[in-house]
Amino acid sequence: MKGKLYGVSTGPGDPELMTIKAVKIIENCPVIAVPRTAGKKHIALDTASQVCDLSGKEIIFLDSEMSKDPDVCEKAHERAAEHIAKALESGKDTAMLNIGDISVYSTFSYIAEKVAALGYEYEVCPGVTSFCAAAARLKVPLVQGNEPLVLIPSENCKDANTTFVLMKRARNLVKTLESDEIYAVENCGLENERSYSSADEIPLEIGYFTTIIAKKINGGKKI
Amino acid sequence: MKGKLYGVSTGPGDPELMTIKAVKIIENCPVIAVPRTAGKKHIALDTASQVCDLSGKEIIFLDSEMSKDPDVCEKAHERAAEHIAKALESGKDTAMLNIGDISVYSTFSYIAEKVAALGYEYEVCPGVTSFCAAAARLKVPLVQGNEPLVLIPSENCKDANTTFVLMKRARNLVKTLESDEIYAVENCGLENERSYSSADEIPLEIGYFTTIIAKKINGGKKI
Numbered sequence: 001m002k003g004k005l006y007g008v009s010t011g012p013g014d015p016e017l018m019t020i021k022a023v024k025i026i027e028n029c030p031v032i033a034v035p036r037t038a039g040k041k042h043i044a045l046d047t048a049s050q051v052c053d054l055s056g057k058e059i060i061f062l063d064s065e066m067s068k069d070p071d072v073c074e075k076a077h078e079r080a081a082e083h084i085a086k087a088l089e090s091g092k093d094t095a096m097l098n099i100g101d102i103s104v105y106s107t108f109s110y111i112a113e114k115v116a117a118l119g120y121e122y123e124v125c126p127g128v129t130s131f132c133a134a135a136a137r138l139k140v141p142l143v144q145g146n147e148p149l150v151l152i153p154s155e156n157c158k159d160a161n162t163t164f165v166l167m168k169r170a171r172n173l174v175k176t177l178e179s180d181e182i183y184a185v186e187n188c189g190l191e192n193e194r195s196y197s198s199a200d201e202i203p204l205e206i207g208y209f210t211t212i213i214a215k216k217i218n219g220g221k222k223i
Numbered sequence: 224m225k226g227k228l229y230g231v232s233t234g235p236g237d238p239e240l241m242t243i244k245a246v247k248i249i250e251n252c253p254v255i256a257v258p259r260t261a262g263k264k265h266i267a268l269d270t271a272s273q274v275c276d277l278s279g280k281e282i283i284f285l286d287s288e289m290s291k292d293p294d295v296c297e298k299a300h301e302r303a304a305e306h307i308a309k310a311l312e313s314g315k316d317t318a319m320l321n322i323g324d325i326s327v328y329s330t331f332s333y334i335a336e337k338v339a340a341l342g343y344e345y346e347v348c349p350g351v352t353s354f355c356a357a358a359a360r361l362k363v364p365l366v367q368g369n370e371p372l373v374l375i376p377s378e379n380c381k382d383a384n385t386t387f388v389l390m391k392r393a394r395n396l397v398k399t400l401e402s403d404e405i406y407a408v409e410n411c412g413l414e415n416e417r418s419y420s421s422a423d424e425i426p427l428e429i430g431y432f433t434t435i436i437a438k439k440i441n442g443g444k445k446i
């Protein structure tokens with residue numbers, strides 16, 4: 001029988017923020033697949049290894065480069081899918097680990113599509129997003145009442161009178177938003193976590209794993 | 224010593240989607256506080272009771288009505304805060320349970336503010352949101368690459384060329400969005416879960432616990 005691929009969200013980095021389901025899936029899979037970009041730490045693997053027994057499991061690394069070239073990305077996803085398919089063909093269930101929640105800006109969706117096209121089944125396990133974890137840490141509710149919430153992964157989008165969650169490479173947007181309250185958590189749940197409570201405090205060269213929460217106040221009242 | 228209030232996210236309803244941290248906090252607290260609206264099931268309590276040993280714990284219900292009157296809401300939050308403060312004053316740590324993630328449209332933030340004003344400490348434990356759980360269940364990635372994500376809790380906001388996550392009472396917005404792909408999960412992770420993959424399939428009188436994901440395709444390509 002063919003193995004099945006599980007896309008497993010490991011959450012923002014605090015191993016206790018993994019779900020019970022994620023732990024069970026990982027412990028039941030003989031193969032663990034870990035996306036790896038040159039020179040980067042494997043946060044998802046590190047997180048999982050703190051609560052799951054990984055001894056005796058086969059770890060496969062899915063290598064890719066940070067690239068904006070669609071052809072380069074496409075080839076990396078194809079290689080990853082073929083790598084995973086080998087394990088599945090031999091009947092081994094495989095858990096692919098992803099930080100945060102797997103539906104929010106992960107590479108899993110691209111790879112899973114190719115694995116499915118090769119004839120294998122897959123399942124997805126959700127997790128805690130970095131922006132929910134950051135909001136909890138800061139005790140700042142993300143949205144209340146009828147406020148909309150806009151997630152912005154880069155500088156391709158801006159809006160007015162809302163809560164902005166700036167993820168990934170959107171640090172520079174802070175100065176254009178004219179928000180009245182700015183908060184940030186860098187490396188939330190990890191050992192090197194840092195929090196900030198104003199735009200001035202946030203370093204210009206902030207780390208990639210930073211969630212910035214920007215709130216606009218209208219006439220002294222939260223919108 | 225005074226007790227501490229813990230705002231605990233129990234996730235979308237599948238008990239296995241609770242985090243390890245949420246389970247630990249609940250098991251360590253002698254008092255469990257549960258928001259209750261007239262005639263409603265207590266999903267958060269139901270979820271927690273499937274994985275946590277609640278025997279011997281004191282359960283307090285925080286009653287409120289579904290109301291848009293700010294004065295009615297304010298008074299309900301005050302009563303809830305006073306109820307919790309009694310337990311904290313007697314030295315008992317208290318876990319207030321909330322479905323989904325506690326930073327996304329929960330009443331906890333209002334109550335926690337009042338509890339803090341009364342001189343007590345609180346902490347927040349994040350969880351899996353309904354929209355991440357729905358995306359995982361549907362195997363539809365919420366956002367890829369540089370797509371922004373807009374959370375809309377009601378009909379007070381619309382935008383173009385993005386992924387829309389329609390939460391709570393925004394069902395009617397579907398027809399105005401002109402989205403090309405519409406998905407929904409009702410009661411995600413619960414026994415009465417139902418999925419839909421087009422606007423026509425989604426009943427007009429859809430349940431309150433429904434996440435609708437609407438995607439716009441631009442010239443045949445996802446934006």
